[in-house]
Amino acid sequence: MSQKRDFYEVLGVAKEASSDDIRKAYRQLALKHHPDRNPGNAEAEALFKEATEAFQILSDDDKRGRYDRFGHAGLEGMPDMSGGDIFSHFQDIFSEVFGGFGGGGGGRRRNGPARGQDLRLQQRLTLKDALLGCKHEVVLRTPSSCEDCGGTGAKAGTKRKQCGACNGVGQVSTSRGFVMFTQTCPECRGEGSVVKTPCPSCNGQGAVEKSRKVLVTFPAGVDSGLRLRVPGQGMPGSQGGPAGDLYVDIEVAQDERFERDGADLVTRATVSFAEAALGGSIKLDLPDDTHVTVDVPAGTQPGEVITVKNKGAPRLDGRGKGSLQVVMQIDVPRRLSSHAKDLLKQLQDELRKEPEKVKSA
Ligand SMILES: [Zn+2]
Numbered sequence: 112m113s114q115k116r117d118f119y120e121v122l123g124v125a126k127e128a129s130s131d132d133i134r135k136a137y138r139q140l141a142l143k144h145h146p147d148r149n150p151g152n153a154e155a156e157a158l159f160k161e162a163t164e165a166f167q168i169l170s171d172d173d174k175r176g177r178y179d180r181f182g183h184a185g186l187e188g189m190p191d192m193s194g195g196d197i198f199s200h201f202q203d204i205f206s207e208v209f210g211g212f213g214g215g216g217g218g219r220r221r222n223g224p225a226r227g228q229d230l231r232l233q234q235r236l237t238l239k240d241a242l243l244g245c246k247h248e249v250v251l252r253t254p255s256s257c258e259d260c261g262g263t264g265a266k267a268g269t270k271r272k273q274c275g276a277c278n279g280v281g282q283v284s285t286s287r288g289f290v291m292f293t294q295t296c297p298e299c300r301g302e303g304s305v306v307k308t309p310c311p312s313c314n315g316q317g318a319v320e321k322s323r324k325v326l327v328t329f330p331a332g333v334d335s336g337l338r339l340r341v342p343g344q345g346m347p348g349s350q351g352g353p354a355g356d357l358y359v360d361i362e363v364a365q366d367e368r369f370e371r372d373g374a375d376l377v378t379r380a381t382v383s384f385a386e387a388a389l390g391g392s393i394k395l396d397l398p399d400d401t402h403v404t405v406d407v408p409a410g411t412q413p414g415e416v417i418t419v420k421n422k423g424a425p426r427l428d429g430r431g432k433g434s435l436q437v438v439m440q441i442d443v444p445r446r447l448s449s450h451a452k453d454l455l456k457q458l459q460d461e462l463r464k465e466p467e468k469v470k471s472a
């Protein structure tokens with residue numbers, strides 16, 4: 112997205128829209144474009160992220176004010192604008208907008224067990240952690256069954272009552288001519304029962320949001336763009352269905368000295384003109400806190416790449432490590448002592464003679 116769309120335009124609301132209107136508009140867009148409902152659809156994901164970002168800003172009075180006054184530029188440098196974190200923010204918004212349980216609406220089916228939704232979040236790793244592998248504890252905030260009402264949503268001591276609209280069936284039928292239409296009961300949303308006295312702890316939802324810690328293991332050699340699946344750590348299933356999975360998108364932070372090129376590590380090293388001409392060796396510290404001695408051949412040129420096998424990142428398929436690629440730079444001194452100047456002039460004279468010698472030889 113090179114040109115950011117106006118947030119009000121993204122949500123399809125007027126500039127004066129109330130926070131309620133904004134919430135409603137976002138809910139509709141989020142339901143439509145949610146990645147779980149559009150697996151593998153990159154366009155839907157982009158629209159979803161766009162709407163989520165717009166909602167994050169416009170649902171916050173302070174941020175909305177800044178946006179109204181300064182546009183997108185007014186939000187630059189704010190922590191929430193890192194973009195990549197949309198999914199972890201989304202978890203907060205998720206329960207806020209959808210009121211807790213069942214996720215994307217309609218996810219709670221009356222008939223039979225349903226698998227819980229998948230969750231996604233992003234984890235940033237240092238290059239060292241990515242190369243060595245690591246474990247990180249992530250905190251998930253997901254709805255879980257309310258203990259005070261045992262998940263029924265009815266205040267302790269009271270019970271859910273049979274829904275009068277559908278007589279407890281969860282579906283209502285209407286006939287038009289010869290055709291019978293059956294739809295989910297709008298009164299009880301297919302539950303067959305309704306809460307008369309809501310449980311105060313969960314507002315009658317039957318679920319409360321709880322923090323949950325999950326220890327995620329990142330294997331050695333992971334890189335940005337990789338997605339890790341942690342089975343069974345998504346949203347809980349309903350009616351005995353299995354839990355969804357947790358997906359962790361990996362982002363490896365930029366390192367000052369090393370770049371990744373697949374399993375290869377690329378770095379720069381500087382030697383003096385004399386070292387490059389005569390050859391020698393240099394010692395480099397690697398991001399995983401090990402060291403390597405790199406042989407610099409005599410006559411090394413600026414920009415030349417010296418490859419050290421097996422000193423790169425571990426390959427995820429277990430087939431050893433990539434290479435370390437050292438891009439050579441030659442240091443030309445900016446200041447010289449008069450003695451150094453004399454020596455260099457002598458060297459210059461000597462080097463000028465060189466071609467004649469070669470010719471005569
Ligand atoms: Zn409750």
Ligand SMILES: [Zn+2]
Binds near residue numbers: 274276280
């Ligand atoms: Zn009903």
